[in-house]
Amino acid sequence: MKRDYYEILSVGRDASNEEIKKAFRKIALDCHPDRRPGDREAEDRFKEAQQAYAVLSNPETRQRYDRYGFDGLRGQGGFEDFGARPFESLFQDIFDEFFGARGGRPGRPDARGRRGEDLLYSLRISFTEAFRGTEKEIPLTRNSTCPECRGHRAKAGSGEKTCSKCRGRGEVYLRQGFITVAQTCRQCRGRGKIVDEPCAHCRGSGRVPGEKKLTVKIPPGVDTGVRLRVEREGEGGIEGGEPGDLYLQLEVESHPLFQREGANLHLEVPLSFSQAAVGTDLEVPTPEGQEKVKIKPGVQTGDTVSLKGRGMPSLNGYERGSLYLHLLVETPANLTKRQKELLTEFDRIESEKSSGSKVQRFWEKVREIFQ
Numbered sequence: 001m002k003r004d005y006y007e008i009l010s011v012g013r014d015a016s017n018e019e020i021k022k023a024f025r026k027i028a029l030d031c032h033p034d035r036r037p038g039d040r041e042a043e044d045r046f047k048e049a050q051q052a053y054a055v056l057s058n059p060e061t062r063q064r065y066d067r068y069g070f071d072g073l074r075g076q077g078g079f080e081d082f083g084a085r086p087f088e089s090l091f092q093d094i095f096d097e098f099f100g101a102r103g104g105r106p107g108r109p110d111a112r113g114r115r116g117e118d119l120l121y122s123l124r125i126s127f128t129e130a131f132r133g134t135e136k137e138i139p140l141t142r143n144s145t146c147p148e149c150r151g152h153r154a155k156a157g158s159g160e161k162t163c164s165k166c167r168g169r170g171e172v173y174l175r176q177g178f179i180t181v182a183q184t185c186r187q188c189r190g191r192g193k194i195v196d197e198p199c200a201h202c203r204g205s206g207r208v209p210g211e212k213k214l215t216v217k218i219p220p221g222v223d224t225g226v227r228l229r230v231e232r233e234g235e236g237g238i239e240g241g242e243p244g245d246l247y248l249q250l251e252v253e254s255h256p257l258f259q260r261e262g263a264n265l266h267l268e269v270p271l272s273f274s275q276a277a278v279g280t281d282l283e284v285p286t287p288e289g290q291e292k293v294k295i296k297p298g299v300q301t302g303d304t305v306s307l308k309g310r311g312m313p314s315l316n317g318y319e320r321g322s323l324y325l326h327l328l329v330e331t332p333a334n335l336t337k338r339q340k341e342l343l344t345e346f347d348r349i350e351s352e353k354s355s356g357s358k359v360q361r362f363w364e365k366v367r368e369i370f371q
């Protein structure tokens, strides 16, 4: 029984060409005979993926396979007849990318070199730092372009010669039955060229490990999940390639009082029963300090006071978010005898008033219904 090609590559039937290529690249990297010499199982998986990719990467054979399954491919030549694309070309696009084997191949410029990898750094900052913006010094361990050979691997004055084993192609092709397996040339590691005399400083790798303390600016208004890019501070490039970028993955600590929601802040403000009834002046906390706020008489639990422009700064704009005060009226409990007397008196006066409160209207309605 043959396994379904989509299943072999672990992609959906609607996968794009790019996804198919990526999936194959992953398996190929993992199981390539060059990496796991002598591992029969890996070799079988590799061959299987190779077939699946050959069929699915060609729109014509993919369509035939989608419509008629394996029968659609049986054609004249059996499974090795995969239409127009020979295995060599198929390997060229895949392996070029992962071994960075640009050098020396006819028709392929090697001027751009190999770009350095991007780096990701997790950074935790306080709420206040996120509010004001901050500067952080972070210790980076990374490979930088070798200062001696400037990433070109060769000792000053020495040149490069075409690899004799692959004759500059960077890979060698081995025919195994139906299947041609492209192997990265071991002698030049896929570069097609060999350095005459390797640079002593980086031992011919083009890069040297190092540490650097980097100062980064964090703008005001960042939030957890924001990723900042610091250009050209990733790993160094080789053979003239650009350095990669550094990404800062931010985590902002929560505040003991404020609940943050984007640029807006929420704060629960408890009020005593009498404060809510009579109104009061409160000193409420804001991200910048205390601020006087007037609470008008008669507020209820659930009422909100919004302070415009007292929230967090927004990352890109000039406007600041709001600070919302959510009022919470506390019913007095554990009353003293005197308090009880006063409140009973209060209640008597309240029920004598002609204008109906919600409480009065409620009991009137109850009376109407049960009389």
Ligand SMILES: [Zn+2]
Pocket: 163, 164, 165, 166, 167, 168, 169, 170, 171, 185, 186, 187, 188, 189, 190, 191, 192, 193
């Ligand atoms: Zn070679």
Ligand SMILES: [Zn+2]
Pocket: 146, 147, 148, 149, 150, 151, 152, 153, 154, 199, 200, 201, 202, 203, 204, 205, 206, 207
């Ligand atoms: Zn060097």
